[in-house]
Amino acid sequence: MKKRFLATFLAAIMAVSLAACGGNSSSGSSQQPSSSKTSESSESSSSVTTEKITFKVSHPRPEGSDNDNYTKQFLSEVQEALGSDRFDYEIYPNSELGDYTVVQEAMSMGDINMCMQSVSTNVDQSLTLATAPYLVENWEQAQMMYNTTDGLVSLYIGEALEKQNIKLIAMIPKYFNAIATSKEPNNIHDLFGEKGLKMRVPTMKSYELVGQTLGYQTTPMNWSDLFTSMQTGIVDGCFGGGPEAFYTGIKEVMSCLILYKNAFEPHWLMMNLDDWNKFTPEEQSKITEIAQNLEAEVFKTAQAADEAMIQSFRDEGFTVIDFTDEEISEIAKKVRSEVWPQLEDVFDKEAFAAIKEKLGVE
Numbered sequence: 113m114k115k116r117f118l119a120t121f122l123a124a125i126m127a128v129s130l131a132a133c134g135g136n137s138s139s140g141s142s143q144q145p146s147s148s149k150t151s152e153s154s155e156s157s158s159s160v161t162t163e164k165i166t167f168k169v170s171h172p173r174p175e176g177s178d179n180d181n182y183t184k185q186f187l188s189e190v191q192e193a194l195g196s197d198r199f200d201y202e203i204y205p206n207s208e209l210g211d212y213t214v215v216q217e218a219m220s221m222g223d224i225n226m227c228m229q230s231v232s233t234n235v236d237q238s239l240t241l242a243t244a245p246y247l248v249e250n251w252e253q254a255q256m257m258y259n260t261t262d263g264l265v266s267l268y269i270g271e272a273l274e275k276q277n278i279k280l281i282a283m284i285p286k287y288f289n290a291i292a293t294s295k296e297p298n299n300i301h302d303l304f305g306e307k308g309l310k311m312r313v314p315t316m317k318s319y320e321l322v323g324q325t326l327g328y329q330t331t332p333m334n335w336s337d338l339f340t341s342m343q344t345g346i347v348d349g350c351f352g353g354g355p356e357a358f359y360t361g362i363k364e365v366m367s368c369l370i371l372y373k374n375a376f377e378p379h380w381l382m383m384n385l386d387d388w389n390k391f392t393p394e395e396q397s398k399i400t401e402i403a404q405n406l407e408a409e410v411f412k413t414a415q416a417a418d419e420a421m422i423q424s425f426r427d428e429g430f431t432v433i434d435f436t437d438e439e440i441s442e443i444a445k446k447v448r449s450e451v452w453p454q455l456e457d458v459f460d461k462e463a464f465a466a467i468k469e470k471l472g473v474e
Contacts, residue, residue, distance in 0.1 A: 159386065159389035159390055160389070160390060160391065160392050161390045164197060164198060164199070164200065165198065165199050165200075165387070165390055165391070166199075166200045166201065166202070167187070167199070167200070167201040167202070167225040167226050167387070168201075168202055168204065168209075168223075168224050168225050168226075169183060169187065169201050169202065169203045169204065169224075169225065169226045169227065169228075170203075170204050170207070170208070170209045170210075170215045170219075170224055170226075170227040170228075170229070171183050171203070171204075171205055171227060171228045171229055172206065172207045172211070172212055172229050172230075172335075173205060173206065173360055174205060174206045174360055175205050175206070177205075177356075177360055178286075178356065178417065179205075179228055179229075179284075179379065180203070180205050182228065182284055182406060182410065183203055183205075183228050184203065185406065186228075186282075186381065186402060186403065186406050187201045187203070189402045189406075190398070190399055190402055193395075193398045193399075193402065194391075194395055194398065198395075201226075207336065209224060211334055211335055211336040212227075212229040212230050212231075212232055212335070213232040213234050213334070215227050215229060215232075216229075216231070216232040216234075216235075216276075216278070216382075217232070217234070217235070219278060219382065219383075219384050220235075220276045220277050220278055220384070221277075222277075222384050222386055222387070224384070225383065225384050225387050226281075226381070226382065226383045226384070226387070227381075227382055228284060228379055228380070228381045228382075229379055229380065229382075230242075230243075230377070230378075230379060230380070231269060231273070231378075231380050231382075233314075233315070233316055234315070235276055236272055236275070236276065237316075237317070237458050238272060238458065238459055238460045238463075239269060239272055239273075240316050240317070240318050240455070240458050240459065241265060241268060241269070241459050241460065241463060241464065241467075242265065242269055242378060242380075243289070243316070243318070243319075243375040243376065243377060243378075244318060244375065244452075244455070244459065244464075245318050245319075245321075245322045245374050245375050245447050245451060245452075246373075246374060246375070246443070246444035246447045246448060247265075247375070247376065247467070247471070248376050248471070249373075249440070249444065251285075251414070251415045253471070254285060254376045255285075255411055256470075257467065257470070257471070258283050258285065258376065258378055259283065259407065259411070260280065260282055260283050260403075260404070260407060261404065263283075264463070264466055264467045264470055265467060266280070266283050266378075268460060268463040268467075269380065272460075273380075273382065274385060277384065277385045277386065278382050278383070278384065278385055279382065279383045279384070279385045279388040280380060280381075280382055281380075281381040281382060281383055281399070281400070281403045282380075282381040282403035282404065282406055282407040283378045283379075283380055283381075283407055284378065284379040284380070284381060284406070284407065284410050285376075285378060285410055285411055285414040286354060286356060286357075286377040286378060286379050286414065286418075287354035287355055287356055287357075287377050287414070287418040287421070288354060288371075288373040288374075288375070288376055288377065288418070289351075289352070289353065289354050289372065289373065289374045289375040289376070289377055290353070290354050290355055290358070290369055290370055290371045290372060290373070291311065291349055291350060291351050291353075291369075291370045291372060291374075292349050292350045292353065292358040292362060292366040292368070292369055292370075293309060293311075293348055293349030293350075293366060293367070293368045293370065294342055294345075294348050294349060294365060294366055294367055294368075295309070295348060295367060295368065296367075296368050296431060296433075297309050297327075297328070297368075297370070300370065300433055301435075301439070302327075303326065303327075303439060303442060303443055304325060304326060304327055304446065305327050306327045307326070307327040307328050309328055309329065309348040309349055310328070310329040310330075310331060310346075310347050310348050311323050311328045311329065311330050311331070311347060311348065311349050311350060311351050312330075312331060312332075312333040312337075312338050312341060312342075312347045312349070312350045312351065312352070313330045313331070313332055313333070313350075313351045313352055314332065314333075314335070314351075314352040315332045315333075315334075316352075317454070317455060317458050318375075318451070318455055318458065319351050319352050319375075320332065321451045321454055321455070322351070322374055322375075322447055322451060323351045325446065325447060325450065325451060326372070326443070328351070330351070331347060333347065335352070335353075335361075338350055338361075338362060339361070339362050339364075339365060342362060342365040342366065343365045349366070349368075350362065351374070353377070354377050354418070355369060355418060355421040355422050355424075355425065356417070356418070356421050357377075359421055359424060359425065366430070367430060367431060368430065368431040368432075368433065369422070369425045369430055369431070369432045369433070370432075370433045371422070371432070371433065371434045371435065372435070372440075372443070373435075373440055374443075374447075381403060381406075448473065
């Protein structure tokens, strides 16, 4: 299994190299392993339509947010490249079409055409790999592992999403996770001691285990229920998210931002696979180029944007708790030794083994 995944990874790199030598004539997206391109191209040829294509597009952030701006930029560039008589779109921001789990299921069925959001693990728990705890420790590692050209994490996510009839177009880097609380935890620098707070976690085993390792009580909960639950005291805070998500979503019910950096948070630009196959090979190539340019552009600014958002919390009087590099390293070591083995049945073992090998982590 591990050999097969590594072979796929190497094939993807070869495909990228060939594309670089031959321009943009290839119809397949570089996000997908080259072994699948023949069948994908054949399916695309049989599904191409000459009719005008109109997309219903979702993202979870308010108008004017980074997600909103990136989505508008991508779609406007696609429309300019293909022509407004060929491609049109309507954007539904701020989870107007449902939270990310609902949107992904609707996109899989074709009721929504495209989204930019977190990946849902409701159908396939192995997608938890996208936010594996303490998998990467800095932005350089994140770019190496998550870029959609040859990053092992994104290669796996793209393969898994195709089984749900979804095409991965690009990865949009967001932030390293933090937690938000309505009051300060007990003994925060007693890294694994009891903190006396009950925390919302996504419906992912990885977040639940990390929260408990750090001394919090955990309860799985949808993001859409979080604001009211913090407001009424059902929970004291949230695992699963970061500074930008908290600032735009739950700032009014929190008082403390705690920078555990427990996972890297990507948002994914995804499209219904049947809709992808409506485009000609030349159009697919243009869309892929626009998506890759956006991904590269955002990677250049994401770290600074994350730091600016953290500073906004400080400027507005919130308590911001940071940790030394040594403390983060101590937490990461414990999570990798005690939590990762419990996730072997959740993560795809083959993919996870290849990723650990690439990172030099046992």
